[in-house]
Amino acid sequence: MYIPTFDDVKTAHERVKPWIHRTPVLTSSYFDDRTGAELFFKCENFQKAGAFKVRGASNAVFGLSRDKAKYGVATHSSGNHALSLSYAAGKRGITATVVMPRTAPDAKKDAVRGYGGMVRECEPSTAAREAMLNDVVDETGADFVHPYNDHRVIAGQGTCSLELHEDAGPLDAVVAPIGGGGMISGTCLTMSALSPQTKVYAAEPQNADDVYRSLREGRIIEDDAPQTIADGLKVSLRPRTWHFVSNYVADVLLVSEEEIAEAMYLVWQRMKIVIEPSSAVAVAAILKNRDLFAAKRVGVIVTGGNVDLTKLPWMQGLGVPK
Amino acid sequence: MYIPTFDDVKTAHERVKPWIHRTPVLTSSYFDDRTGAELFFKCENFQKAGAFKVRGASNAVFGLSRDKAKYGVATHSSGNHALSLSYAAGKRGITATVVMPRTAPDAKKDAVRGYGGMVRECEPSTAAREAMLNDVVDETGADFVHPYNDHRVIAGQGTCSLELHEDAGPLDAVVAPIGGGGMISGTCLTMSALSPQTKVYAAEPQNADDVYRSLREGRIIEDDAPQTIADGLKVSLRPRTWHFVSNYVADVLLVSEEEIAEAMYLVWQRMKIVIEPSSAVAVAAILKNRDLFAAKRVGVIVTGGNVDLTKLPWMQGLGVPK
Numbered sequence: 196m197y198i199p200t201f202d203d204v205k206t207a208h209e210r211v212k213p214w215i216h217r218t219p220v221l222t223s224s225y226f227d228d229r230t231g232a233e234l235f236f237k238c239e240n241f242q243k244a245g246a247f248k249v250r251g252a253s254n255a256v257f258g259l260s261r262d263k264a265k266y267g268v269a270t271h272s273s274g275n276h277a278l279s280l281s282y283a284a285g286k287r288g289i290t291a292t293v294v295m296p297r298t299a300p301d302a303k304k305d306a307v308r309g310y311g312g313m314v315r316e317c318e319p320s321t322a323a324r325e326a327m328l329n330d331v332v333d334e335t336g337a338d339f340v341h342p343y344n345d346h347r348v349i350a351g352q353g354t355c356s357l358e359l360h361e362d363a364g365p366l367d368a369v370v371a372p373i374g375g376g377g378m379i380s381g382t383c384l385t386m387s388a389l390s391p392q393t394k395v396y397a398a399e400p401q402n403a404d405d406v407y408r409s410l411r412e413g414r415i416i417e418d419d420a421p422q423t424i425a426d427g428l429k430v431s432l433r434p435r436t437w438h439f440v441s442n443y444v445a446d447v448l449l450v451s452e453e454e455i456a457e458a459m460y461l462v463w464q465r466m467k468i469v470i471e472p473s474s475a476v477a478v479a480a481i482l483k484n485r486d487l488f489a490a491k492r493v494g495v496i497v498t499g500g501n502v503d504l505t506k507l508p509w510m511q512g513l514g515v516p517k
Numbered sequence: 518m519y520i521p522t523f524d525d526v527k528t529a530h531e532r533v534k535p536w537i538h539r540t541p542v543l544t545s546s547y548f549d550d551r552t553g554a555e556l557f558f559k560c561e562n563f564q565k566a567g568a569f570k571v572r573g574a575s576n577a578v579f580g581l582s583r584d585k586a587k588y589g590v591a592t593h594s595s596g597n598h599a600l601s602l603s604y605a606a607g608k609r610g611i612t613a614t615v616v617m618p619r620t621a622p623d624a625k626k627d628a629v630r631g632y633g634g635m636v637r638e639c640e641p642s643t644a645a646r647e648a649m650l651n652d653v654v655d656e657t658g659a660d661f662v663h664p665y666n667d668h669r670v671i672a673g674q675g676t677c678s679l680e681l682h683e684d685a686g687p688l689d690a691v692v693a694p695i696g697g698g699g700m701i702s703g704t705c706l707t708m709s710a711l712s713p714q715t716k717v718y719a720a721e722p723q724n725a726d727d728v729y730r731s732l733r734e735g736r737i738i739e740d741d742a743p744q745t746i747a748d749g750l751k752v753s754l755r756p757r758t759w760h761f762v763s764n765y766v767a768d769v770l771l772v773s774e775e776e777i778a779e780a781m782y783l784v785w786q787r788m789k790i791v792i793e794p795s796s797a798v799a800v801a802a803i804l805k806n807r808d809l810f811a812a813k814r815v816g817v818i819v820t821g822g823n824v825d826l827t828k829l830p831w832m833q834g835l836g837v838p839k
């Protein structure tokens with residue numbers, strides 16, 4: 196199992212630069228007042244395809260040799276990784292095949308197609324998904340790019356905190372949401388090299404607390420179909436991300452669904468930016484743990500802004516501040 | 518009637534700089550593709566108090582002599598001008614009194630109080646509003662800062678396109694929404710001095726088309742209680758803004774409620790920024806008039822981002838693209 200190094204992050208940054216945005220780092224006097232901290236929001240909601248995932252996907256796609264690239268790439272995902280891989284493949288002029296459960300919303304399938312990806316529908320089970328992905332790879336020779344358990348993807352995600360560190364200066368802490376652990380692993384990789392005194396915190400929904408439990412038990416625990424509005428965070432750790440999480444993450448901070456929704460509402464209302472529920476998990480964790488972050492310089496990874504505007508948490512009464 | 522000059526805009530810019538954000542100018546490959554134009558979005562939704570109005574309000578407040586300032590300022594408004602005047606007065610440490618109809622939503626009254634303004638409630642009629650404002654001025658000696666029919670306010674709003682011109686470079690056109698005409702007047706003032714070849718277009722809701730009709734008839738026509746989701750644009754021209762509109766505006770572009778809502782939805786979805794319906798009027802006008810703007814460099818004034826997140830147009834089925 197190859198574990199990427201900070202050199203891989205630097206190589207990735209040069210490789211992906213032409214295909215991604217250098218996203219801004221925003222500040223907010225409202226959130227600084229609320230938390231007592233100095234917060235630096237790295238806004239990957241403004242990223243190409245709407246999320247940080249394009250960093251890892253582009254690193255994988257543009258790192259392929261010409262011989263290998265011509266067979267295309269493939270993945271299973273119904274979220275931001277699927278969009279990002281389709282975007283990157285389109286930019287390189289190769290095919291991206293995305294295996295998605297036939298039960299996934301049409302909007303998600305259409306979004307992948309909108310970025311030029313080919314959708315292959317499977318039955319909604321892990322076994323069916325893996326079987327179809329194997330079929331695709333066998334048929335086409337495509338390179339499988341896992342959403343996070345892939346050293347190229349982790350190195351790509353590490354470019355995000357590289358930019359954050361350059362733009363915000365030395366930080367006492369970085370907080371990012373955790374699902375499968377790709378962003379957190381890249382953050383650990385970069386911060387351990389550039390700024391070892393910076394603590395990396397993973398923010399996780401209470402309703403999908405597999406990482407929290409994994410760290411306490413010292414082994415990967417998988418959630419069984421967790422229910423959370425942070426739909427990008429339902430997946431579980433894999434060996435490459437467990438490596439970084441178990442060795443480097445300072446702590447896992449849990450937040451409730453109501454806390455996620457309220458943090459999301461406040462960011463939209465006060466900062467005037469559209470962030471997805473998964474990103475709000477990090478903000479909620481900082482609001483909830485004032486003592487941990489007050490008087491500190493804290494980076495916040497706003498992972499993405501892909502959200503269904505017709506299905507917002509507060510349309511169901513969740514998250515509107517009293 | 519004093520008509521402000523570009524020198525007043527430059528003076529205003531130096532005066533208000535410490536109290537406002539230099540807001541970013543964003544671009545969007547999606548909207549460039551859709552319109553065939555090169556668009557530069559001046560993002561006043563990120564401005565202090567959430568809208569461009571803080572420019573004019575701060576210019577008025579910080580331009581007062583110390584002797585005059587101690588009596589405070591007053592206005593009538595239930596929108597962004599009320600927030601902005603309260604914000605600016607708070608920064609100068611003086612009182613802002615805001616006359617609002619007692620029927621205005623509590624959220625708006627609370628927002629004014631949140632910025633430190635004093636709310637005085639009147640009956641919901643123009644006569645009652647003016648009577649109470651006169652009372653306030655008589656009682657306190659406060660300086661009345663009209664939301665737009667005030668040369669200090671117009672000069673302040675002109676600082677917005679000054680920054681846009683500096684950051685985006687020469688433009689073929691600037692499009693801004695029009696209500697009472699404060700922003701459009703400031704834009705005309707600045708562009709006529711800095712870049713006379715730039716055409717200034719006013720974008721207006723069909724449902725509140727008083728400016729469109731005024732220009733065609735050659736005199737100020739007032740709407741009678743117009744109904745539009747662009748609630749910042751319901752007011753009518755006054756002599757100082759009529760001066761600029763009648764002499765300088767290239768054309769008034771009308772858009773429907775559905776077009777406003779759809780433009781707003783698309784900006785949120787694609788650019789990941791929260792803009793208010795009034796701002797979407799300008800975007801809708803560009804989407805609707807492709808032939809006018811294709812292949813041109815076009816500035817778009819995104820006037821503000823103050824919107825009730827629990828009452829979005831698409832919650833009533835308005836504006837979701839097919």
